[in-house]
Amino acid sequence: MSHTGRERQKLLARVRRIRGQVESIERALSTESGCEQVMHLIAGARGAMAGLMAEVVQDHVRSHLVDVEKHPNALNTEAAEQLLDVIRTYLK
Amino acid sequence: MSHTGRERQKLLARVRRIRGQVESIERALSTESGCEQVMHLIAGARGAMAGLMAEVVQDHVRSHLVDVEKHPNALNTEAAEQLLDVIRTYLK
Amino acid sequence: MSHTGRERQKLLARVRRIRGQVESIERALSTESGCEQVMHLIAGARGAMAGLMAEVVQDHVRSHLVDVEKHPNALNTEAAEQLLDVIRTYLK
Amino acid sequence: MSHTGRERQKLLARVRRIRGQVESIERALSTESGCEQVMHLIAGARGAMAGLMAEVVQDHVRSHLVDVEKHPNALNTEAAEQLLDVIRTYLK
Numbered sequence: 108m109s110h111t112g113r114e115r116q117k118l119l120a121r122v123r124r125i126r127g128q129v130e131s132i133e134r135a136l137s138t139e140s141g142c143e144q145v146m147h148l149i150a151g152a153r154g155a156m157a158g159l160m161a162e163v164v165q166d167h168v169r170s171h172l173v174d175v176e177k178h179p180n181a182l183n184t185e186a187a188e189q190l191l192d193v194i195r196t197y198l199k
Numbered sequence: 200m201s202h203t204g205r206e207r208q209k210l211l212a213r214v215r216r217i218r219g220q221v222e223s224i225e226r227a228l229s230t231e232s233g234c235e236q237v238m239h240l241i242a243g244a245r246g247a248m249a250g251l252m253a254e255v256v257q258d259h260v261r262s263h264l265v266d267v268e269k270h271p272n273a274l275n276t277e278a279a280e281q282l283l284d285v286i287r288t289y290l291k
Numbered sequence: 292m293s294h295t296g297r298e299r300q301k302l303l304a305r306v307r308r309i310r311g312q313v314e315s316i317e318r319a320l321s322t323e324s325g326c327e328q329v330m331h332l333i334a335g336a337r338g339a340m341a342g343l344m345a346e347v348v349q350d351h352v353r354s355h356l357v358d359v360e361k362h363p364n365a366l367n368t369e370a371a372e373q374l375l376d377v378i379r380t381y382l383k
Numbered sequence: 384m385s386h387t388g389r390e391r392q393k394l395l396a397r398v399r400r401i402r403g404q405v406e407s408i409e410r411a412l413s414t415e416s417g418c419e420q421v422m423h424l425i426a427g428a429r430g431a432m433a434g435l436m437a438e439v440v441q442d443h444v445r446s447h448l449v450d451v452e453k454h455p456n457a458l459n460t461e462a463a464e465q466l467l468d469v470i471r472t473y474l475k
Binding site for chain 2: 299302303306307309310313314316317320321323326329330333334336337340341343344347348350351355
Binding site: 344348351352355356357358361362364365366367370371373374377378381382 | 440447448449450454456457458459462465469470474
């Protein structure tokens with residue numbers, strides 16, 4: 108991902124948060140926490156994972172479908188945003 | 200959707216099949232079929248709906264993100280197919 | 292589904308609304324509406340289908356996992372509601 | 384989760400594998416791997432998370448909806464398995 112440093116930092120922060128959530132699931136299982144708590148922790152981690160995917164897909168659509176240096180203005184940004192709207196509906 | 204007639208016929212065939220599946224759910228509920236059957240019919244209709252969405256999204260990515268008449272070769276087709284692979288994973 | 296008449300009417304109303312939504316998708320495709328509109332209509336119908344499934348699953352969990360006439364009080368209703376909470380997260 | 388030690392070990396092995404997958408995503412982002420690889424790693428971790436949830440939900444349905452010591456035979460196991468079939472369709 109030839110992302111700018113700032114974008115990459117944002118994605119890394121997300122993935123580290125997810126790692127923390129997965130470690131919480133592990134702890135909950137180790138300490139025999141209730142099923143309810145385990146299911147909620149998994150649901151939370153899954154939501155965070157979906158959010159990370161949405162972010163990466165967004166970068167991919169905006170930055171990699173068209174090489175903007177070679178083809179400036181070729182990407183129909185309205186059509187791209189419509190696509191991202193739909194994808195976000197599924198990535199929840 | 201400025202699709203070719205052939206693409207549109209394919210999408211219309213899909214949506215009509217889904218209509219038939221929704222009518223089956225209606226019939227199953229009316230005739231007090233078992234819960235299991237109703238749940239399976241809904242799961243089937245949902246899968247078909249996901250397949251329809253995948254098809255429409257695919258057309259959108261391939262045909263509308265870049266105006267190929269104005270910008271031939273601007274769409275990175277490899278990047279577009281990678282995106283569609285990921286989207287299909289979620290549209291199941 | 293040996294549901295009360297009232298529950299069945301509610302489910303039938305939902306499935307008829309979904310049929311209407313599927314017919315809108317068909318019309319949108321027939322009249323060559325824009326991709327954006329088609330994608331939004333499909334996303335809406337899919338959400339409604341998920342809502343129907345959530346409702347049927349809820350009835351199934353509350354009414355069919357335990358035969359309440361033979362085994363009153365056997366279903367741990369708290370555990371059942373926790374399960375439904377999790378299922379609803381996925382049925383969106 | 385008052386699971387047997389064996390069940391818990393199986394769940395812990397799953398969650399540790401997921402932690403490894405999340406660490407791979409982190410590494411891929413740090414080393415500026417391609418978008419495609421990052422998206423595939425996230426899709427894999429998401430699938431594994433869904434599998435973990437399916438396993439926990441299954442234990443919950445089979446072990447906690449009915450207190451089998453107090454109410455042996457009260458859980459309609461056929462209805463429970465039908466429910467799990469449907470849930471697995473959504474947890475993919």
